[in-house]
Amino acid sequence: MTTDHAKAAPPDSSGGAAPRHTSEKTDEPTDREVKKLERRSRWYRWDLKYSPYAFISPFFLFFAAFGLFPLIYTGWAAMHQSSLVDPNDMTWLGLDNFTRLWNDEFFWNALRNTFTIGIISTVPQLLMALGLAHVLNYKLRGSMAFRVALLTPYATSIAAATLVFAMLYGRDYGMINWALGLVGIDPVNWEAGTWTSQFAISTIVIWRWTGYNTLIYLAAMQAVPNDLYESASLDGASRWQQFRYVTIPSLRPTIIFTVVVSTIGATQLFGEPLLLAGSPNGGSQSQYQTLGLYLYETGWVNLHLGRAAAIAWAMFLLLIIIGLLYWLLTRLVGKSNGQEA
């Protein structure tokens, strides 16, 4: 693409200053040129001003068409008593569903479980993903094969994963208990215990999502210009220091992204605990019932659409609170050096 260097073309510094006019022209341009320049600069102004909206509008259009109605409907349903069997038959309750949640021991239990499972699955998962991405970023033989291998858990069908984890964590015939038996430890009833079941679920979550996050980190790492590393090693930085002072700062936006997404994922955790026993009760004493499972059980098993919608909105509010906490935290740490999350 060849371009003519029109002086009138305003540079769009990312600061997006208003297009500067080439004032005080020394040589008198002809009328036609002036018109052309003006037309062009008008066009540019227009382009600068409105193109961002054009770029974001497809997302918002689709969201408005297919995301907004369900969202509003769910909010509306949360204020009603209605059954999933006949969702069109609603009785107005106002905020009763929410006040009821406040006094609902099962809700708080699910919240607790979601929190503990979220912590013990998300933190190791992201740290391991960061390490793996770093390692994959070396000059490697077969890096392609490793990448595909690490991402397979994300693609593996739930049916296959269920079979395998049932085989591993089975009480009487599970492989882990068999291995424990070899070293003289009594079998563990993984699914029945509170922390054992939560540990088991965390391993499933970690297995499933580590490769996924690795890949996201890796893509960001590859965009770090090489000469940063070169100059760092010229300054005598060790591998660790390069990782610490070059890689990590460059990855900051992506790390923020994975933390946000994992937090949302952990709050809505649903598939993995369901996979452990195949029923949404989250254990006979709800010992590993997460909010996602509680929502599912309330809506799809007990058929209380309104109450389930209230749980969904409670989860939504919870995430907003967590988001505010994150924001406060970054403010307090004072790391927000011009980079908004």
Added chain:
Amino acid sequence: MASTTDVVATDTAAEPEPAPRRGARKPRGKANQAGGHLRAGWLTYLILIVFSVGSLFPLVWSAIAASHTNARLSEPTPPFWFGDRLFDNLDMAWNDANLGKAMFNTIFVAGTITVSTVLFATLAGFAFAKLRFRAKNLLLLLVIGTMMVPPQLTVVPLFMAIAELEWTDQLQAVILPTMVSAFGVFFMRQYLVQALPSELIEAARMDGANSLRVVWHVVFPAARPAMAVLGMLTFVLAWNEFFWPIIALTQQNPTVQVALTGLGQGYVPDRGVIMAGALLGTLPLLIAFVLFGRQIVGGIMNGALKG
């Protein structure tokens, strides 16, 4: 704000100021075949092999399970090596679940969703990362906010809409609601903030490029690895989507996941066949991985702004 004066791409690596903002260097930063700077030792390989084996184990085991009869799978000790029933089971799963049509449908569905998600996410992500416009931060928060809505309940109102439109059992019912993703927009924004030097955009602007041209010649090349990653993740998600398709579609016009729900009928499901079906359902994804993966390994920032 480093305002670049030497926008003409030169290959001088010298950088006068001590480490300014990232990317405030040659617009044509050498492709970071990342590891360029480091070589892997045996420990690296060991770590990767351990993780790969752990990751692959369930998939491999499902292939082993798919090669046995149901009776063999019920025996006290599970099989640890392949049996001889693999092709029989695959054949049975393929025919029982009518997988041919389902594959075709799903490739179409997941392909459409992937292309549109990646395209729109890149455009919006670029705008959020690099352009100025009114209410930008608020709109970005809104995007992130939409990710926070638990998906399990939305199927009820969504089905109301689909029923109203008379789209039940038609593919657009599973395509249109997922044509864009907030996750994708946010992902692209975070990637481009770091990976796309503003100077490149400015340089293009100086050369009189309009927005579309900037997107085509600067943004897309810079975003390519992230587009490939997003494409991969979206494709898998769309391919494995289950909860909504099972409500919106039936076996006459199914996606792979919907077709697979037909396997394992009877009071005694044949797990060998179920596993064979699951395996068939996963294979296309592995192929897609390799295709997308080449993109990720391949191009970084090649030839922005061919002058």
Added chain:
Amino acid sequence: MFAVGIAATLATGLLAGCGSDDDDGGDGDGDSQVTLRVGVFGQFGFEEAGLYEEYEALNEHVTIEQDSIAENGDYITQLRTRLAQNSGLLDIQAIEVGNIAEMTGDLNGRWVDFNEYEGVDTGHFLPWKLDQATSEDGRVIGLGTDIGPTGICYRTDYFEEAGLPTDRAEVSALFTDWEAYLAVGEEFAANGPADVAYLDSAGGMFNAVVSAYEERYYSADGEINYQETEAVQTAWDLSVQAAEAGLTDKQQQFQDEWNSAFANGAFATVASCPAWMLGYIQEHAGENGLGNWDVAQSPNPSNWGGSFIGVPEAGSNKEEAVKLAAWLTAPEQQAKLFSERGSFPSSSEAHELPAVLEATHEYFQDAPIGEIFTQAAAEIPTTIIGPSDQVIQENITNGLVALEQQGLSPDDAWSSVVSQLDNALAE
């Protein structure tokens, strides 16, 4: 939110783009070509038993397409959602017995009343089965496909080791009532193989006992009263007794672990063993159980499982669909389904057909299952069922699991059941 307005326009535009034109022609009057779609879940086997082909041969103008979802959980989710909007329903939809009560309630108007169609004979079904699919105002919305009359399955080899009789008739005579069944268990625990439990689970015991009562979880006027009924009280006490005596293998039915326990021969009896369970046991017990399992009469036979097929009002070929539904559930077809697939007929006329009466089961030492289950079917009480039966029983079973696996005292286990159910059942 300037986007919303545009979105509406966009949506309309999209709609125009993909107009649908999938009307299945008019309603099948006379003998014009018609395609009937049948929606079933896992266990039906109409297709496998060749019934569709047979019907298509008898009715040249009909083509049958089947949609099958293996898991009833996924199937009912789809059916509920579609029924709520009256959209996307097939010509015939299967309904599991656990869901029939919610269909005969407020939703019964969404289904056709088989009484209104000439030529549908509902008289040959077992009375209690027909009752279950009849709404309060007498509309019959489902025709029974199969039922699950129960016996007790037991391992002859383990009984022999414990010095107990192994002959079917003698074992049936031992089990005079559920107390006697548990007494045999005590004897088994004392003299039988050390690492074999007497029965699989307290939950299985509960199910066996509670199902044989007329009133379990609902009173006759439709009120939930599980905390007061004799059925729940008795079944709970007996289950707790079995668990505390250490007679159970502490399993949860239908989990992988339970399946493996069959393969390993970890327990000697299954207290509630319906006709369809025989195939399940055969598949999972495999070589280990070959020639060792047998089936005895239950002291209080009950029904576990079984289904119906109904015709949604929203269908476009209701006449033809009703004809097909009636034919599929007629005695001869039910008998055929039993021979081919082991689904026990819900039609008392079918019980008199030789194909049913004379049936035996090879894996179960040639047990005369036709005879055993026909006799059991005749003794099944008319149980009051309600829409939340499944939820209630699952939660009670969970309480028993907590007692067996987590060491809760019976009182604590029961109060946890009550609090779980208070939460689950509250509107």
